[in-house]
Amino acid sequence: MILHPMKLVTIICEALARSHVTALLDEVGAHGYTLFSVEGVGAQGSRVADIEEFANIQIEVVLTSEPALQLMTRLERDFFSRFAMIAYLSDIQVIRSQKF
Amino acid sequence: MILHPMKLVTIICEALARSHVTALLDEVGAHGYTLFSVEGVGAQGSRVADIEEFANIQIEVVLTSEPALQLMTRLERDFFSRFAMIAYLSDIQVIRSQKF
Amino acid sequence: MILHPMKLVTIICEALARSHVTALLDEVGAHGYTLFSVEGVGAQGSRVADIEEFANIQIEVVLTSEPALQLMTRLERDFFSRFAMIAYLSDIQVIRSQKF
Amino acid sequence: MTTDLVQAIQANLLSPAVLFFLLGVFATLSKSDLKFPEPLYLGLTIYLLTAIGFKGGVAIASAGIATVWLPALMAIVLGTLIPLWSYPILRFIGRLSPVDSAAIAAHYGSVSAVTFIAATNFLQSLNQPYEEYATAFLAVMESPAIIIGIVLGKLATQKPGESFLPTLKVALHEACLGRSVVLLVGAMLIGFLSGKRGYDATSGFFVAPFQGVLALFLLEMGMVAARRFGDLRKVGLFLVAFGMLMPLLHGSLGVILGHAAGLSLGGATLLGVLAASASYIAAPAAVRLSLPEASPTLYLTAALAITFPFNITVGLPVYFEIAKWLFGETP
Amino acid sequence: MTTDLVQAIQANLLSPAVLFFLLGVFATLSKSDLKFPEPLYLGLTIYLLTAIGFKGGVAIASAGIATVWLPALMAIVLGTLIPLWSYPILRFIGRLSPVDSAAIAAHYGSVSAVTFIAATNFLQSLNQPYEEYATAFLAVMESPAIIIGIVLGKLATQKPGESFLPTLKVALHEACLGRSVVLLVGAMLIGFLSGKRGYDATSGFFVAPFQGVLALFLLEMGMVAARRFGDLRKVGLFLVAFGMLMPLLHGSLGVILGHAAGLSLGGATLLGVLAASASYIAAPAAVRLSLPEASPTLYLTAALAITFPFNITVGLPVYFEIAKWLFGETP
Amino acid sequence: MTTDLVQAIQANLLSPAVLFFLLGVFATLSKSDLKFPEPLYLGLTIYLLTAIGFKGGVAIASAGIATVWLPALMAIVLGTLIPLWSYPILRFIGRLSPVDSAAIAAHYGSVSAVTFIAATNFLQSLNQPYEEYATAFLAVMESPAIIIGIVLGKLATQKPGESFLPTLKVALHEACLGRSVVLLVGAMLIGFLSGKRGYDATSGFFVAPFQGVLALFLLEMGMVAARRFGDLRKVGLFLVAFGMLMPLLHGSLGVILGHAAGLSLGGATLLGVLAASASYIAAPAAVRLSLPEASPTLYLTAALAITFPFNITVGLPVYFEIAKWLFGETP
Ligand SMILES: Nc1ncnc2c1ncn2[C@@H]1O[C@H](COP(=O)(O)O)[C@@H](O)[C@H]1O
Ligand SMILES: Nc1ncnc2c1ncn2[C@@H]1O[C@H](COP(=O)(O)O)[C@@H](O)[C@H]1O
Ligand SMILES: Nc1ncnc2c1ncn2[C@@H]1O[C@H](COP(=O)(O)O)[C@@H](O)[C@H]1O
Ligand code: NA
Ligand code: NA
């Protein structure tokens, strides 16, 4: 078994940004993503998870290096100033490199 | 305080695979795991989180290196072709190495 | 775009520890955190996510290196023996280093 | 009978339950952000299954087992036989693979609780009496076809020397102790044991709001079904036809058997509905685990995107008209 | 009239609905760990919107469209005009930025379904009849003001050469196919189509428990509103005054227009309540996406922490007393 | 009395509420995948607590505080004393550690709302009248024993020079502003303030479906309790006996005190049930935070896996028979 290096981009943001973020994921060529509701506290106050419109989501995407960087760049350019959001990149390893 | 290197295996898969995956975790000797429901989009379509039977789960397991690799190998051999699933490995650090 | 190294501390613990952990996050100077309910199995038995008081939460905090280590140290000193809990540290990269 | 049928279909399409179903379909197709989160779906399911089970149990107690066993046995026989003729049709007319044929056969032999509940609702709205204990048929018809279908599929995919007993054990556990069976059979037993007294105490919860809850639940089911409409193109014309013609065949058979077993007009209609319905929760879960080689796109689309909407909108009044005709109520 | 008013406010403050709202406020301020998880909130919302929509639709069917269209048109006109005068007040008296002014104007022109539902509850508790079809006004008043407000805001922030049509399309989709519109209008259509027969079948769910569910929901809304009380300091005195005086103005206007359109005392009160209410779900969602430069602290605090509690506790009886005075029921 | 008792237990075991509880136990033991997600559990809890609190408050308003205060005071005294004698029994007969003894004592002095609600249900099913305001005893008995138990435990684990005031403050906040206290006491106040009028408006929600909701909730509680059955082996025979004998002792004491305080047969039974019940939500939460050295396996298993099922199935009819005997209703 060979493990291939891959990037994981994690985005935590207000739920209202959802459709915008998933559209961007399509644009940079992600083959899939995973999403769930979270509570959060940050610079723009605390978000309790009761009313969906005021809540947070966490989105996780596995990508190769280049689209991952592209995604981060686009998030900074178009999203960070507009939405309550954080995003970070980490190194992971997968088996089926062609899947991502 | 000394930090010990450890592996984190993250598995995202259709909820129906749950009991099979947790049985495998037992087999490779995991001392515990964490699990939650997620929505997802991937090669096998989109899974909305309303009907549990059609939904996704994310499972996170902290392990030492060897069982982690064993887990990845087994997932590839027995699970990837059978279930909607992705799995990845990452490097983490913990304090109580004997716990995992 | 420049990516800055940062630390992610992930804490998985019984929900009753919540207010204690978030107080500690404040103390070490975290600028925010993200939180969600999870199920789990560990040394202290299995926690099904139906009664909040008996359930688990996962807390994720992005921090610079020093407060991250401080957080891990404090968790070991004051929390590990008291609560059902695991915590681990991982390396991530972010764009806006001043935010964390 | 034709005008009767058209009128019956029209009336059914204007009932709150069916209209909420169509609203759900619209919400999904128009990409509205409406959704039911999992706990809400689960809560409604638990309510509907325990309510229908409980009321059925009370009815069995008052009718007596002696009355119930014969039609219940017929229901089991029907559920066992349906996969046996569905398999060759799928395999040799539809030219589907053996394992896909077996999987789909399992779904059509098993039953859909929601379709059954909608049928009781439909009869009530027409003030048509029926045997309340018919819930017992729902309970006994869920599992046999799943087992039969899985055995068929295992025989088809078996490698030499491999035993399929372990998988069968998993499937049996799933089919007999799955959530829906436990709730339905459990609540039925509770109704049976606590009888009229228990019924009176809890009817403010299990009876009064029931029809409204069903309407709301069908809103969600409309969304769930419509999400699969995109797969209709993938499954081919044969399966679309299968998903509407087999229910007509099975529905008629069910009505005839119900008549033969001495059920009333309403009860025979319900047995027809059960035979005509295809499982889309219990069967997929069991088949996914036991026959992983079978394509969920095929069996789920057939059961959920074709047969379920067909039955809810058109099937119910059709089976009822067939029953009326058989019982000689229409000249 | 003053003693009447004081008594009416007192009576309203002692109704279960308002008391549960205050309990929610208390729970948040006292840092209790009480909370409603998202699926529960969503479940209650779905129930309240479908119930009120369904009953409204049944009422439209029985009153006839001929009766409903004129007051409904007035409601639309009112919803369209409110942002047009609110904008200059916010901009030039309140000295808020153009985009913030536009955003807040959108919220006050649109409506709060929960406030409307609480108002029907209030009238029922006084045995005051009202036109059940008033739900139609709620449905038609939700979107126009949001569109107007967003256009105003886009005009204010437009860079030369930039087209704002794409944003407007998003806002239109949100305003016309958002969850609450689909549920409310859909359920209204269902009520309209299924009529009295459908009403009778589902009243054990949509009618009998309604007032109690509302009370429980207001417990949650008290918590939601109180969480924003901390932001009251940030928004300034002007907005606090705006959030209570504009509802009084709009409420009076609504009552007068309702009277002119031939509504009964109860119906005119409801139109007043709609005009006075500010949207805190649909408008924030649309504005957040279309006018990201506008500060949520300002519009959410105004709508949710000032106007909503004001209307629930004091506004409802005030608008009713105004209506009684206008209809000449108090000497 | 023996045949009466056996019959009473039999009748209780055949009520829908207890049967659903047993179904939940079966579902867990048979490893069915049935489960109630957290929001559903929370929703049912919120409903049951506000409903029982609200009805209690209405009853207090109609009975008058003058009637309620004396038995309420007795309830407080009982709740305060129970941990004081439970501690030495656990410590010296059971040979448990000081902190475990204190923790368990806190649980048995405090009360279980679900057991209380099941008891009102039990009395209703026998058409046995009782003081509806007994909910007040539930409200006042929850906290005192928790405080006492925590003080005992802190004294036992205190290191020299260490102050335990901060922990006590946390425990007090938890005990007085925890979710269940806020809901119960808040709803009671609302019932008290809004009276009969408020009751009539909301009875379609708070009264009519109540018994059915309780039955469904006990299904979940059966699963929760059964999940702890595996720990029964770990806790030892002493605790198993303690968990069934102490309720019998406390139940008798409660009935006697209720009789002395002038309560009716039904009311005295309820005070007995409260004394006999052990808290398994509020007490564990407070004790976990204040006495982290105490073993949750011991106190949770005792309260949840022994005393709770014992009371629901056998305890309720026993305390009722004791009360009947005391009130001279059985020869
Ligand atoms: N330092 C942090 N660590 C983890 N999550 C964070 C952090 N800062 C912000 N978040 C998450 O990101 C969301 C938006 O952040 P903000 O824009 O700072 O309000 C918050 O609600 C949190 O869920
Ligand atoms: N590139 C990806 N990044 C993150 N999650 C993914 C990705 N691809 C698939 N997934 C998740 O894994 C599940 C199964 O994937 P699949 O088998 O490709 O349908 C999906 O429903 C997603 O939740
Ligand atoms: N090896 C592990 N991998 C992932 N999660 C774990 C692991 N061990 C424990 N956990 C989580 O941490 C919680 C508390 O652990 P414990 O104190 O060992 O019972 C468990 O309920 C799990 O959610
Ligand atoms: Na069938
Ligand atoms: Na308005």
Ligand code: NA
């Ligand atoms: Na007690």
